[in-house]
Amino acid sequence: MKKLGEIVTKTKDNLLIVKSYVKDPRRLVGALVYDSSLRRIGRIVDVIGRVDQPHVVVKPESKEILDFIDLGITYYYVKERKRSSRQTRGKGKKKRGGKSSRRGRGRGARRGV
Numbered sequence: 001m002k003k004l005g006e007i008v009t010k011t012k013d014n015l016l017i018v019k020s021y022v023k024d025p026r027r028l029v030g031a032l033v034y035d036s037s038l039r040r041i042g043r044i045v046d047v048i049g050r051v052d053q054p055h056v057v058v059k060p061e062s063k064e065i066l067d068f069i070d071l072g073i074t075y076y077y078v079k080e081r082k083r084s085s086r087q088t089r090g091k092g093k094k095k096r097g098g099k100s101s102r103r104g105r106g107r108g109a110r111r112g113v
C-alpha cells in the first residue's frame with residue numbers, strides 16, 4: 001500500500017478529487033483507494049490537471065462512504081495485479097494453428113495449382 005494523496009474536494013457527482021503525491025499517476029487508473037484504517041474508499045477512474053500538479057478522480061464505493069471522508073487527510077492506493085494470459089483464457093479454449101487452418105479447401109484449391 002502506497003500513499004496516493006490528500007482529498008481536495010467532493011464534487012456534485014459524488015466523485016472525489018485527490019491531489020496526487022505520485023509523479024505519474026496515469027498508471028494508477030483502476031487502482032483501489034483506502035484510508036489509514038484500511039477501509040476501502042473507491043477506485044481511481046481518471047487523472048486531471050497539470051502535468052506538474054496532477055489530481056486523481058476517485059469514484060467512491062457507495063454514497064455512504066462520502067459521509068466518512070474528511071478533506072486534507074492522506075489516502076492510499078493498491079494497484080491491482082494483472083492476470084496472466086493463461087488465466088484470462090477460457091478453460092476449454094485451445095489455440096489452433098498449423099495444418100488445421102488449411103482444412104476445407106478441397107482438392108483443386110491447393111496452392112500453386
